[in-house]
Amino acid sequence: MQQKINQYTSEINDFQPKNAEEVEIFRIKFLGTKGIIKDLFEEFKTVSPEDKRLFGKVLNEFKQLAETKYQTLKEQVDSSGLSNENLNPDFTLPGEGFELGSRHPLSLVRKEIIEIFKKLGFNVAEGPEIEDDWHNFSALNFPEEHPARDMQDTFFIRSEKGDGEAYALRTHTSSVQVRMMEAGQPPFRAIMPGRVYRNEAISARAHCFFHQVEGLYIDENVSFSDLKQTLFYFVQELFGEGTKVRFRPSYFPFTEPSAEMDISCTICKGEGCQFCKYSGWVEILGCGMVDPNVLENCKIDSKKFTGYAFGMGIERITNLKYQIKDLRLFSENDVRFLKQFQSELI
Numbered sequence: 210m211q212q213k214i215n216q217y218t219s220e221i222n223d224f225q226p227k228n229a230e231e232v233e234i235f236r237i238k239f240l241g242t243k244g245i246i247k248d249l250f251e252e253f254k255t256v257s258p259e260d261k262r263l264f265g266k267v268l269n270e271f272k273q274l275a276e277t278k279y280q281t282l283k284e285q286v287d288s289s290g291l292s293n294e295n296l297n298p299d300f301t302l303p304g305e306g307f308e309l310g311s312r313h314p315l316s317l318v319r320k321e322i323i324e325i326f327k328k329l330g331f332n333v334a335e336g337p338e339i340e341d342d343w344h345n346f347s348a349l350n351f352p353e354e355h356p357a358r359d360m361q362d363t364f365f366i367r368s369e370k371g372d373g374e375a376y377a378l379r380t381h382t383s384s385v386q387v388r389m390m391e392a393g394q395p396p397f398r399a400i401m402p403g404r405v406y407r408n409e410a411i412s413a414r415a416h417c418f419f420h421q422v423e424g425l426y427i428d429e430n431v432s433f434s435d436l437k438q439t440l441f442y443f444v445q446e447l448f449g450e451g452t453k454v455r456f457r458p459s460y461f462p463f464t465e466p467s468a469e470m471d472i473s474c475t476i477c478k479g480e481g482c483q484f485c486k487y488s489g490w491v492e493i494l495g496c497g498m499v500d501p502n503v504l505e506n507c508k509i510d511s512k513k514f515t516g517y518a519f520g521m522g523i524e525r526i527t528n529l530k531y532q533i534k535d536l537r538l539f540s541e542n543d544v545r546f547l548k549q550f551q552s553e554l555i
């Protein structure tokens with residue numbers, strides 16, 4: 210009996226289970242109702258009375274050892290939370306690797322737009338999202354009673370500064386043009402990406418915030434044909450060669466003349482579909498020659514310098530590139546949506 214106990218003792222001490230299953234097998238083998246300890250206690254009954262004292266102690270200590278070992282292993286299994294995972298990991302196995310995150314589709318498109326304009330020598334600039342009336346409206350030649358200043362469109366902010374100035378969340382990135390022109394003298398050649406805000410009810414087609422990229426080029430002898438060529442190049446790079454563009458006359462207070470630019474519908478290739486309302490064209494931006502009043506407001510000599518500006522919505526371009534029909538998807542943070550952009554360029 211002593212010999213058996215010695216043998217089992219070293220078996221228990223050496224025991225190193227690989228998983229929870231082996232721990233359970235251990236329990237059944239030693240501590241189960243038909244287990245070794247039970248058998249040993251049966252055998253103990255046959256021990257001669259003079260040996261009982263000694264063997265009783267040995268047997269109890271052995272039982273203690275088996276129980277403690279089992280308890281320790283059980284705790285290890287439970288705390289690892291991986292009941293069947295390796296308790297003795299094989300360090301030679303390859304690692305699990307990191308799961309790749311994904312960039313937001315709007316970030317992907319913003320980055321692509323920036324890359325294209327960088328190739329043409331445009332810098333990137335940014336401005337504040339909280340703006341004063343001057344930078345968002347007045348300097349840009351918006352008349353005092355212009356409807357865009359309306360409470361319906363603009364989120365106004367109560368200023369704690371006590372300076373009597375009206376602050377608002379910028380309604381467009383054109384405000385950054387003004388900041389750039391005020392800060393120096395031409396030439397300026399920059400694009401200005403950023404978030405803008407409008408007081409709109411949220412739906413599939415409208416949101417209270419969205420993103421724009423503003424463009425500005427001011428120098429001597431900048432003409433409308435420079436603008437057309439730049440935007441034509443941009444569209445070919447972004448949507449692929451063969452994408453058609455057309456300019457329609459339009460009106461913005463800060464440009465004269467002003468235009469809107471359409472591209473041939475990338476979804477139906479100009480054949481006509483629901484997205485382009487069967488016209489074959491979709492509008493992607495507003496543009497024009499910077500109004501001399503705006504230059505003068507920013508202390509730039511409008512006799513010497515001319516320039517063009519343009520502004521586009523990143524959401525709209527992303528809609529076209531990825532055929533996303535509901536604007537709300539961009540801000541809901543639904544991983545099922547975001548995951549789809551995992552394989553896109555980083």
Ligand code: DAH
Binds near residue numbers: 380494
């Ligand atoms: N700021 C205009 C808007 O939010 C877009 C725009 C139109 C920007 C014409 C320009 C421009 O720079 O020249 O709708």
